[in-house]
Amino acid sequence: MIADDTPVLLTDKKCEHLVAVSDDEFHTGYGTIKLCKLREKEFGDTISTHLNHEYIIQRPRAPDFFKHCKRTGVPLMPKDIGIILAYTGLGGGDSVLDAGTGSGILAIYLGNVAKRVITYEKNEEFVRVARKNIETAGMKNVEVMHGDIIPEMANLNEKFDVITLDMMDADQVVPHVRAVLNPGGYLVTYSPFFEQTKKIRTAIDHGKFSSVRTIECMEREIKFERRGTRPSTRVGHTGFITIARL
Template sequence: MIRDGQRVLLIHDGKEYYVRAGNGTLSTDKGIIDLNVLMDATPGETIETHLGIPFYIRIPRPTDFFSHARRTGAPMLPKDIGMVCALTGMNRNDDVLDAGTGSGIASIFFGGIAKSVRTFEIREEFAKVCRKNIEEAGLENVEVVAGDMLDAEGSFDVVHLDLQITEAHIHHAHALLRPGGYLATYTPFLEQTFIVMDTAEPLFTDVVCHELIGRELTRTKRGTRPSTRVSHSGYITVARKE
């Protein structure tokens, strides 16, 4: 059952409405929905407006939080977050340190996979937004720290950095990682990528950089072909500690 205050998606005719179950109403061009009624419903059912128009109920997944959660900046794309998870082998036994939280979208994805996530955001106002997004995602294994990753203590299986990376960040990540653990960095520019690679080479094994490019298929009556728009988003560098 849907609980009071839980985030829910209401869908009709291709439109999605990101709402909170409980007191209040949703006004649309198809009529008004009493959001209290959601707490007597289950995902997959429909709920009607006062005009009798049905809206489909869906519980948000991480991809939906990417689309609808409050943002403090441009988050990593789901395809890039997926690369981090795949290349590090992130799994339910892992303790993960995430730095450069932003809106918390990457942490939401990581929290659904790993045993625990501690995410650092140096800007307090951003950390507040992240905490709210994490709470609305229903993740109890993600801790948001308003502070500098360079002050982090403990040991981790994966360290992920999405911030203005310096040599100090790479050295500290190495110190925090358990043997066999992975460092993964997201950098939008080559200059930052070179800092990561040059600093990581003497410290880690298997330092590999991946350029992140995605291209969709375009279908028309004439036929199907790759889109001419190439979507470059950035670079992920992955390094393993011996």
């Protein structure tokens, strides 16, 4: 039995759809599925369209939300999110402050691991989309706040274990971090450009953080083609990740 509103991934191994259990009908290229029938199913079962095309019912995981959630801008890539999770050692007891929310993709991955995530987004329409994405992902521990994190930092009256900043002007947030980051906690920033990263490093140096590092993570997919096997020729830069500890 899959409960109402539970997110479900339907896959025929070639294409996939992210849906939720409801009374709606879902139209695929191979016919229509009555989503209420999912209530009688378990993950791992199959469900057929009215044209008898079969889909496997899977429980979606964070990379599925990365692929299928609505985007308002460029989300953080899983390779960069992996670096953040690994180098901060984010754990189940941690609380996280995140800005800007964007589509909420990083917030979903953080919420998958941490106890609680509060994420700030200044654009009202992006807040709406992110809240929907987070609801679709079934996350109850991720709260999207509408507001500009720079003035909002002064209004926060709790401390966090990890702070993640993926936004322009992150350097302007850095001077306020000490007041809301637990001792031994981590600040992580993501910045696509050298110029932005240099400003962040300068702000971090003024803030007297320790263990400061800026890294770039290059991901090379290996392509297996008829002509031969080689790394993908796509250029791989996304952004620089700066990690600092209090």
